[in-house]
Amino acid sequence: MARRAPSKQTRESSPRARLTRPRPGPVPLVLLLGLLLHWAxxxxxxxRRSPVEPGDVSWFDGHFFVPCRDEEAVVGTTVTRLRTDFPAxxxxxxxxxxxxxxxAIVTELAADDPRVHLVARRRPNAGTGKGAASTPRTTASGRSFRRAPTVPA
Structure with missing residues (x-):
C-alpha cells in the first residue's frame, strides 16, 4: 500500500509542527562575528598604544567667572585668592x-593685575540672578550686545 503525503492542513495542526521554529538566517552570526572582530x-x-607623558598645567589658560550680587565684603578676598592659587x-x-x-573694588584690583577683568551689567538687565550673570550680554567694557533690528518683509 502506498503512503499518501499528509495534507497541508494536517501538517500545520500536528503538535510537532507547532514546536519547531524556523532556523535563523546568517544575519545573527554575521553580527556576532562583526562584534567580536571589533572588540578584538x-x-x-x-x-599596543604608546605611553603618553603627562601634560603640564602651565600650557593652558584658565578662566574663572565670578558672578556677584552684593559681594562687597568678600569679592576682594575671592579674587585675590583665585589669583594666588592659580597665577596663570x-x-x-x-x-x-x-x-x-x-x-569699585574689582576696578582697583584690575588696575594692579591685567588678568582681573570686570564685566559691569547695567540696569534693567542687572539684578536678574546669578544664572543670568554668568552668561552676560555685555562686553568687558560694559557695552551691551543688542540684536540687529529685523526688517519687515
Whole structure:
C-alpha cells in the first residue's frame, strides 16, 4: 500500500509542527562575528598604544567667572585668592550694578593685575540672578550686545 503525503492542513495542526521554529538566517552570526572582530581590534589597539607623558598645567589658560550680587565684603578676598592659587588664570568678575562697592573694588584690583577683568551689567538687565550673570550680554567694557533690528518683509 502506498503512503499518501499528509495534507497541508494536517501538517500545520500536528503538535510537532507547532514546536519547531524556523532556523535563523546568517544575519545573527554575521553580527556576532562583526562584534567580536571589533572588540578584538579595539583591545589590540588599546594594549599596543604608546605611553603618553603627562601634560603640564602651565600650557593652558584658565578662566574663572565670578558672578556677584552684593559681594562687597568678600569679592576682594575671592579674587585675590583665585589669583594666588592659580597665577596663570584670568578672573572675570560680573557685577550686577547694585548699590555696594563691588565694581569699585574689582576696578582697583584690575588696575594692579591685567588678568582681573570686570564685566559691569547695567540696569534693567542687572539684578536678574546669578544664572543670568554668568552668561552676560555685555562686553568687558560694559557695552551691551543688542540684536540687529529685523526688517519687515
Amino acid at each position: 581590534g579595539a583591545r589590540r589597539s588599546y594594549t 588664570s584670568h578672573v572675570w568678575v560680573i557685577d550686577d550694578d547694585r548699590d555696594d562697592r563691588t565694581g
